[in-house]
Amino acid sequence: MKKINCNLAMLCAFTMLMLSMNLPAYAEDSSSVDSSVSSKMDSTQSTTEPSSSVVDSIEQSTDTSLSDTTEVESESSTTQSSVSEAVEAVQADETIYFDDYALPSGRSDSTPTARSSNLLRSSMDIVYAGEANRPKSHFIDISSHNSSISVANFKKMKNYGIKGVVIKLTEGDYYTNPFAQEQIKNATAAGLKVSAYHYAQYTTSSGATKEANYFASLATRFKLPKSTIMVIDIEEGKMLNSSLTPNTTAFVNALKSKGFSNPMYYMNRSYATSGYFSVSKFGAKKMWVAQYPYTPTAAMKWNNEYSAWQWSSQYYIPGIAHPFDISMDYSGYLENGAQGRWLSENQYVTITKKNYSVWSNFNFNSTTNSTTNIYNKTFKVNGKYKHMNGETYYSLYDNKGNWKGYLNAAATTKAPGPQGIWLSENKYVTLTKKGQTLWGDINKFSSKKGNTTTLYQKTFQVKGKYHHVSGAIYYSLYDNKGTWKGYINAAGVTSAQGPQGAWMSENKYVTLTKKGQTLWGDINKFSSKKGNTTTLYQKTFQVKGKYHHVSGAIYYSLYDNKGTWKGYINAAGVTSAKGPQGAWLKINKPVTIERKGYTIWANIDTFSHKKGNTTGIYKKKYQAQGQYHHFSGATYYSLYDKNGTWKGYLNSNATK
Structure with missing residues (x-):
């Protein structure tokens, strides 16, 4: 059997009390003061076993000196049987008391039992909502013992800073909290x-699977979203053995197969450290640990290596009896949801992975976008959540x-500023818009490197972009010598x-x-040659396009x-003409002049003005002072005459 340390005088007094009193079973009355001593998550005690708070009450009425303490253990002798039975009755409550704290456990709803809590925990502070110098009050848990709670009373809780409530749905594979839906x-x-x-009872993997399916079915019936945190309440002594981890694994796997992917684990401190x-497998940050200091104070941050700490079962909210x-x-x-608490952030990120959803909520049932559509874009992060699934989600804002929406941080890369991250690029661009600034800084736009007006139509190499x-x-522009020229808005260039x-x-x-x-x-x-200007010397061609080479x-x-x-x-090898002439x-x-019938032109661009004809000047001599190799x-x-008078343009075929 189990052992407990207790004061000898207390033990004798407790034995006499057990012989002289009868503790009948009765259901909890939520309006009574007795109901105020709620067990962790609504458990009740056996009708034949008094609550362990009896020990506390008796301790206060007896000599509290620790000098006479002795270990009492059950034996088979007749003379010790009554003491052994009394000790076992105390132990059956499964609440373990230490010098400065208590550990709740073993509080099942399997059978209606007596709750002699008034007698039990008089050594534990009664705490009232709003009291100064108490640990933070973030959430409560309730069960059938709390019976009906109105919307108004829940709002009272919220007014005192309570943000969350963990509601018992099931126990084993047979019990449902009759008040759960309400x-x-x-x-x-x-x-x-x-x-x-769910109050767990499983001792085998198959039993764990069956209980998980039962728990999930009730959560579905009560229309809880799949993102709901589903807590496994582990406080039955029979579960505390080497099978606990594999059995719990089976429970979690079954729960996840039903779509509930956010499991959490409740137990007292001794179970957590047993x-x-x-802890390494299931995660300390998914554990909710109970440990009740008799005098809880604000300075206490017990069990902060875990996700949550249940620090009292004696918390009263004004206007609510129990x-x-x-x-x-x-x-x-447990006060916000599986995403956890909003963590303020002030940074920029660039989307660097495709095929991630941008979510509108943490039920993960509605999206606002996909990173495939916003790939490489930069956003402001004003806050983030460290989700219990192990991922961090950024809350994204545009400029x-x-x-x-919310995006998994794994799809992003942190940027040093609003410019985003450096993205490698290898391309060439030509500056095709005037009046664009080349910046030396695009974080604060505090430094100018030049202007596209002076660099108009020039080509540069792009080695990176933001x-x-x-x-x-x-x-990010570089010239042909590798000299950095600055940052240019892509809207001002042509690729x-x-x-x-x-x-x-x-x-x-x-020409x-x-x-x-x-x-x-x-x-x-x-890499390919088409000809040479030596063979085409002085010929005229039409230019339909041009390139400003990076060189x-x-x-x-x-x-x-x-x-x-x-x-x-290369334009350096040609002379521009005013027209096709x-x-x-x-x-x-x-x-x-050797041929008749040729026109002498005043204009050989459009051939729109005639100056004469070679028929009338046949065999005459002129001076050619210039020529055009027409397109x-x-x-x-x-042609000029001997007096230096210009006569017009004549096709060289009409002359000798």
Whole structure:
């Protein structure tokens, strides 16, 4: 049998008391003072066994000296049988008392029992809501012993700072709290966070599975969301053995198979540290531990290595007759939900993983977006939650303060500021908008590096980018020598396929006025040659487009008079013309008119003005002071007479 340490005088007095009194069984009256001594989660005692608070009461009426304490153990002798029975009756209550605290356990609803609590816990402080110098009061737990609780009374609790209530649903695989549905409804209506608990009886894995299924079925019947915290109340002594961890694992697996993925574990301090329950496996931050100091004070932070601490069963709320079990919530799970407590944050993150949902609530049944759609975008994080599933969720806001939803932090990377994170990039862009600033800083926009007006149409290499919280993308620009030029808003550039830059439409004519220049078929890698200006010297072509290469050179895209593309030419090797006549090319040579019927033109751009005809000047001599190699392929001389008077433009085919 079990052993307890007790004062000898107390033991004798208790024995006499047991012989002279009868403790009949009776149901708890929620309006009586007796009902004020609630057990952890609504348990009751055997009709043949007095509550252990009897010991406390007797201790107060006897000599409290510790010098005469002795260990009393049950033996088979007749002379000690009455004492042994008395000790066993005290032990049957399963509440263990120490010098400065008590540990509740073994309080089942299996059978209606006497609750002689008035006699029991007189050494434990009665605590009233609102008292100074008490531990924090975050949530309560209730069961059938608390019977009906109105919405108004739940609101009273809320007014005293209570945010959550854990409601007993089931016990074993047979018992249901008859008040559970009403308690859930009224607590929810009052704005309290509702969690549920099951008083466990299992001693085998199959039994655990059966109890879990029973618990889940009632939670479903009572329409509790799948995100509800489902507490396993472990306080039966028969469960405390090497099978506790595997049996509890079976319970949790069955619970999760029904969609309830947020299990939690309640037990007293001695159970939590017994070694039979694997704290490392189930997680200390999912454990709710009971330990009742006789005089709880605000300075106490007991069991803060766990998620929550139940610090008294003698908590009274003015206007409500019976007492409650009261707990401090270190994690915030049982006063807020499985997401835990809001933790203030002031930082920026960039979305760096796709296929994550952005949630509108922690029931995880409604989304606002997917990270696939907002990949690489940056958001402000004003707060976060450390969910009991082990994940951290950020509360995201855009630059206008609009809330965007909750996102698993695993899908993000923290940024040093509103610019977001550096994202590697390897591309080329051409500056195609004037008046854009090149910034040296895009966190506070406090430093300017230049302006696109002076760099208009130039091409740069982009080695990285930032998706700013403002929604703008900023490229980090480098010139062809690797010199950093600053950050530019992507809206002010045009992306290029390579270092040649972006195609820019052009409509002009040029004449090839330098020999030895290559016409390229490719100016990205300069891997293909189309010809050479030596063979095309002084010919005129139409330019339909151009590239401002990252090297600094401009390349024209040339077409002949039949629309055939001839290649890319460095603009340094050409002379721009005013029209299809080509560029003026100076010469000084005499020519004789050898053909009749040729027009002498005043304009060879549009051939819109005639100056005469060669028929009337046949065989006459003139001086050609200049020529044009027209886009059409013809060469036109600019003719002057012997007096230096300009006569017009004539096709060289009409002369010798």
